[in-house]
C-alpha cells in the first residue's frame with residue numbers, strides 16, 4: 429500500500445469512528461429536572477465527553493426547563509396536551525434530529541414513548557427509574573417498595589424499548605430501606621444514587637464501550 433492510500437485509509441477509519449461516536453445529548457423532562465442538572469454539571473466539568481444539544485419539555489413551567497435556560501442551553505417547550513401520542517412524538521423527534529442528537533436522556537419525562545419515537549433512536553434512548561427493575565415498574569415506586577416490605581431498593585438506568593420500564597439495563601445502584609423510611613425519605617436517598625449512575629450510564633453509551641448480547645449489556649464479552 430502506498431503511503432498516500434495508507435493515510436487515506438487511516439483518515440476514513442478516524443472519520444468512521446467519529447461518525448459512530450455518539451456525543452450530542454438531547455434531554456427530555458417534565459418537571460424538577462434534578463437528573464438533568466446532574467448530567468449538565470458533569471458535562472460542564474468535562475466528566476461526560478458530550479454536549480447537551482437541546483433540552484425539551486412538554487411542560488412550560490417545568491423547573492428543569494428554567495434551569496436549562498439559565499445554563500444558556502438550547503431549550504424547546506413542545507406542548508403535549510390534546511395531541512395524539514405519535515403526533516407529539518413526531519414533533520419531538522424532528523427537533524432532536526434538527527439538533528443532530530445521538531443519545532436521548534429521559535430525565536423525569538412523564539410520557540410513554542410511541543414505537544415511532546423508539547424506532548427513531550434504536551438503542552439510544554436512556555431512562556432513569558427509581559427502583560431496581562424489573563421490580564416495581566410504573567409510578568409511585570418508592571411507596572410500592574415500602575408497601576411490599578423490601579429491604580433493598582434502588583435505581584436503574586435502562587435503554588428504552590417499546591415496553592414500559594422494560595428495556596436492557598445499563599446501570600443500577602442499591603439503596604437500603606430503613607425502618608423509619610417514608611416514601612419521601614427513601615426517594616431522597618435513591619435520588620442521590622440516580623444523580624451518580626445516570627452520568628455513568630451516559631458515558632458507557634457515548635464512549636461506545638458496551639454492546640448488547642441478547643438483552644444483556646456487556647463490555648468486551650463480560651457482563652458489567
Ligand code: GRF
Nearest residue numbers: 460461462463536556557558
Ligand atoms: C426521578 O426519580 C426519576 O427516577 C423518575 O422521575 C424522577 C425525576 O426527577 N423517572 P428529576 O426531575 O430528575 O428531579
